[in-house]
Amino acid sequence: MSRYSRHLPPLDTLIAFEAVARTGSFTRAAGELYLTQSAVSKQIRLLEDELGTQLFERRARGISLTSAGEHFHGFVEPMLDKLLAHVQRLKSGHGDRHVSVICTHAVAQYWLFPRLLRFNEQHPELTVNIHASNDINESLIADYDFGILYGHGQWRSLQARKLFDEVVYPIASSGWDLSQVESLEQLQALTLIQLDASAWNCLDWHDWFGHFGVRYQAPADALTFNQVNLVFDAVMQGMGVGLGWESMARDRINSGLIQPVSTFEVRTGQADYLVHDRQTLPSPAAQVFAEWLLRQV
16 A cells, blocks of 8 residues: 555545535535535545544534634645646646746736747747736746746746846837926826735835835825736826836837836846746757747847
8 A cells, every 4th residue: 555545535535625615615515526415525524534633613504614624725725726737737738749837917918928929930839828827936836837937036946047137117108298208206297107016026106216215105096007917008098107117118119109208217136037847857848938938038
């Protein structure tokens, strides 16, 4: 008997536990798993017997996780998610002619996608699948061939190669006449589109002006978005001046859709990196994509 079968509970019981914990109901979990409610209850009892602890509190109006159940759910759910991702990658022919990349929505839309079109023209035999998410961290990268990760470039579990430095400056629609904007005070007097970056690591106008030692407080009625790509869209619609990241703005500046406002720019010292898990050798298809992408920058 292997160490897994000897010490780990059956996979079916873990799947049933995750479903019940997520839905908060034996009935809803049973419907999702195409089982009867009694079958799900039996799986949970089996798991609790196996672990020697109670995972759910049964109440008159429903169920709730015990403290042990909360702790157990905290690592069972990501474990099942990771297992599912690897199975799906194998089923899709991952490593043969498929390449998977995770990056933020803004990087995917404004930086990677235009380059991907050129890559597809040169390598029609390969398929690159992009997973866009703003909730990216070091631990997620192993589920993909590559990630594009923002930061300092030093991650314990990742191999990193720099793609582009973070350079941020004001941008506006090409239809605006901004020839007279020569100072930060004149810039502050314009309609500035706000970026609410409270949920993630990103510069806003307060931070940007702070790099120059200038205080800034956004007006209470200022137009505000919580995503960089929404700010870009508002800028191109002529709704105001927004913060532009060089990596995402350059193509649109060159095409005449937007323009930089003044010569002021902030270089944060951070960058975006092409990263992959140190313990995994990229497939031949992934290596082709990585080398091609790095040559573009």
